[in-house]
Amino acid sequence: MAVHPYTEKRHKKRLIFSGTVNFRADTVTIPNGKKATREFVDHPGAVAVLPVLSDGRVVFVRQFRYPVGQATLEIPAGKLHSAKDDPLARVKAELKEETGYTARKIERVLSYWPTPAFSTEVLHIYFAAGLTGGKPDPDEDEFLTLEILPFEKAWRMVKTGKIRDSKTVIALQAWKIKQMEKR
Helix, strand or coil: CCCCCCCCEEEECCEEEECCCEEEEEEEECCCCCEEEEEEEECCCEEEEEEECCCCEEEEEEEEEHHHCEEEEECCEEECCCCCCCHHHHHHHHHHHHHCCEEEEEEEEEEECCCCCCECCCEEEEEEEEEECCCCCCCCCCCEEEEEEEHHHHHHHHHCCCCCCHHHHHHHHHHHHHHHHHC
16 A cells, blocks of 8 residues: 555654553654654454344344433444454354344454544444254443344334434445345
């Protein structure tokens, strides 16, 4: 890949906070030679999975999201433990932990940057099929409920703003496209 003419070069790396994710404020040299600060979240990445039952219904989780002050309807997802973590292994674990389901087939759909302006996170989305139910075992700080909805109802919820989580919207769009391509 060619270097972009507006590439910025790190001058000084500064860690503001270290935790589940790290917050940094690096000083960079910008193309005109001046210095600027770039504040961002240093994130190991995440996985998400759209679990689709044999009858076409989709398995979601509803959980309270503190930053937006609401319970959101989302596909199961979780953070990688490190940037070297295997996304496929992580997505299988998250599916089991959050929903209790295991899948005979898991297919990688895409990977994307949810917010490249202020985070290094890469989110890997998968589809899961051939589901077998089981007992969820969420993390001790996760409180969620399962909701199983027909795809079309979920899609209407996206269009009416009742589902606003980006990974869920993107996964549902990708599923809709896949179904249209089969016709």
